[in-house]
Amino acid sequence: MSVPGIVQSSLGDEHVAAKVPLGGEDTLFVTPSRTLIYRADGLLSDESVEEYPHSAERISVAEGRRKSTITLDYGIDGEDSFKIPSKRLHDALHPVIAGVLNGAGITDANEQVTQTYQFSELTLVLTSARVVKHVGEAIWDQDFEQFHFADVTSLDVEEGTVSSQIIIEANGRPQRIKTPSDRTREVRERIEQSLLAYHDVGSYAEFEETVAPAEEPEPEADENVSFTEDDDVFGGGVEPLNANPPELDDSGKIVEDPLGEGEAERVSAELEDTDHTTPGSGVASTETTTESRPASSGSATESVAEPEAEALEIEQREARTQESESGGAATQEAEATTGFADSGFESASERLDDPVEAQLTALTEVVERQNELLERQQHTIEQLIEELSHGR
Numbered sequence: 378m379s380v381p382g383i384v385q386s387s388l389g390d391e392h393v394a395a396k397v398p399l400g401g402e403d404t405l406f407v408t409p410s411r412t413l414i415y416r417a418d419g420l421l422s423d424e425s426v427e428e429y430p431h432s433a434e435r436i437s438v439a440e441g442r443r444k445s446t447i448t449l450d451y452g453i454d455g456e457d458s459f460k461i462p463s464k465r466l467h468d469a470l471h472p473v474i475a476g477v478l479n480g481a482g483i484t485d486a487n488e489q490v491t492q493t494y495q496f497s498e499l500t501l502v503l504t505s506a507r508v509v510k511h512v513g514e515a516i517w518d519q520d521f522e523q524f525h526f527a528d529v530t531s532l533d534v535e536e537g538t539v540s541s542q543i544i545i546e547a548n549g550r551p552q553r554i555k556t557p558s559d560r561t562r563e564v565r566e567r568i569e570q571s572l573l574a575y576h577d578v579g580s581y582a583e584f585e586e587t588v589a590p591a592e593e594p595e596p597e598a599d600e601n602v603s604f605t606e607d608d609d610v611f612g613g614g615v616e617p618l619n620a621n622p623p624e625l626d627d628s629g630k631i632v633e634d635p636l637g638e639g640e641a642e643r644v645s646a647e648l649e650d651t652d653h654t655t656p657g658s659g660v661a662s663t664e665t666t667t668e669s670r671p672a673s674s675g676s677a678t679e680s681v682a683e684p685e686a687e688a689l690e691i692e693q694r695e696a697r698t699q700e701s702e703s704g705g706a707a708t709q710e711a712e713a714t715t716g717f718a719d720s721g722f723e724s725a726s727e728r729l730d731d732p733v734e735a736q737l738t739a740l741t742e743v744v745e746r747q748n749e750l751l752e753r754q755q756h757t758i759e760q761l762i763e764e765l766s767h768g769r
Contacts, residue, residue, distance in 0.1 A: 380406070384415050387426050395472035399461050407472040409479060409486070414459050429457055431480030435518040436473070440466065447473065450518075467495070474502060474517055483509065483523065492567050496556055501564065503571055508545065510554060524552055526575040530588045534565055543568065 380393060384406060395407040402417035414427040435450035445466045448458040461469050475490035484490065484504055494501040500516050502509040511521040524547040531546035535553075541561040543554040545568070556564050569581060578584045 381415055381417075381424070383424055383426050384413060387413060387428065394476070397465065397469045397472065399465050399469070405461065405469050405472075407476050409476065412473055412476060414461075427459060429459065431476040433477050433480075436470075436477060436516040437514070438466065438470070438516055449477075467493075470495075470516065474500075477517065478502065478504075478509065481519075483521075491571055494556075494560070494564060496560070499555070501554065501556075503567055505571060506575055508554075508568060508571075510552075522552070526572050529572060531585075532565070532569055532572060532581070534561060536561070 380388070381404075384404075388408065391408040391410065393406050394409060397405040397407075399405055399414075402415075404415045406413040406415065410431055412429040412431065414429070416422060416425045416427070418424045429449055430451075432451060433449035434452045437448045437450070439446040439448070440463060443463060444460045445463045446458050446460050447466075447470070448456055450456040471490070471493040474493055475484070478484045478490070479486070479488075485506070488507075489505045490502060491505060492503040494503075495516070498512055498514060500511040502511075502517075506527075507523050507525045509521055509523045511517050513520065524545050528547040529545055530549070531544070531551075533544040533546075535542040535544060537558055539558060540555050541558045543556060543561060543565050545552045545554065554564075573579070573581065573584055576584055576587055578587055
């Protein structure tokens with residue numbers, strides 16, 4: 378590559394990366410950091426070299442019939458421009474854009490700009506490692522997008538009548554580039570060539586295999602898992618649901634248990650003592666428990682009214698009468714059971730030897746009787762209130 382002496386002296390330690398003839402002996406030279414415009418001797422001018430650094434923030438072009446102007450905007454440092462023949466515009470823009478991208482740190486030092494496309498307000502720059510996309514009136518500015526080939530996992534095209542879209546999937550997201558339909562195939566093939574070269578594969582099918590996520594092998598079931606009784610297979614951190622949820626009234630509130638915790642424990646203890654006594658003594662114990670319970674309930678309601686105590690005494694007498702009748706029936710049933718046992722057959726009740734089950738049954742009966750007494754007391758209280766309200 379022949380370089381004029383005046384240009385050689387301007388290069389210093391840099392090398393010429395690109396050279397574009399502009400007509401006659403005029404030439405555009407591009408180095409990694411500058412664009413040099415060489416003007417040869419003419420009738421009206423002497424030999425000269427113009428320098429334009431690649432630290433521009435914006436590149437814009439004004440096209441004319443014969444001459445076009447390329448303007449480099451340096452922000453607060455102003456802007457510089459130079460004119461070239463319009464027929465050489467696209468040839469000159471390619472190395473200038475490559476130099477500005479390199480100067481801005483967008484491309485690496487060893488990264489090669491392979492192709493530049495301009496479609497109306499779309500500028501597309503293909504390099505050996507990425508695709509740079511810019512949309513706007515300017516050829517390039519700091520508002521751009523880039524898709525590095527290391528992040529690309531798919532390349533596809535959506536064809537249309539007038540325009541088509543090239544779809545580049547990068548980082549799991551599809552990025553669309555709209556191009557004229559008559560140029561879409563060329564652009565797609567250029568991108569694919571650079572993509573395959575970057576991944577060092579020979580075909581798009583090999584590229585898909587390269588970027589496809591590796592399938593993780595399914596874990597094999599351990600055949601040596603022990604399921605003995607001591608193994609906590611299902612864990613024990615979660616408490617089981619309560620099989621006996623609290624009772625709710627008509628308004629949805631929880632009905633208080635008439636037996637407090639202390640009362641329930643006392644009843645349970647008495648029932649355990651009953652299991653170790655004779656049937657007769659069990660009847661007596663039941664009567665004592667029943668008598669003590671209404672008595673305590675009556676004492677709790679003495680503060681309501683004096684007539685209420687009389688009503689409670691009547692209820693207690695009826696309860697004792699019912700208990701005595703049930704006690705006699707229980708004695709007869711025990712004798713019948715003894716006779717049945719002597720016959721050589723096994724009684725079905727003997728199988729219910731679970732003390733917890735027996736206690737639960739007895740406790741349920743006590744609670745039901747207590748609820749009935751409370752309902753009667755409530756009815757008596759309401760009747761007394763009604764009579765008192767009428768002045769009786």
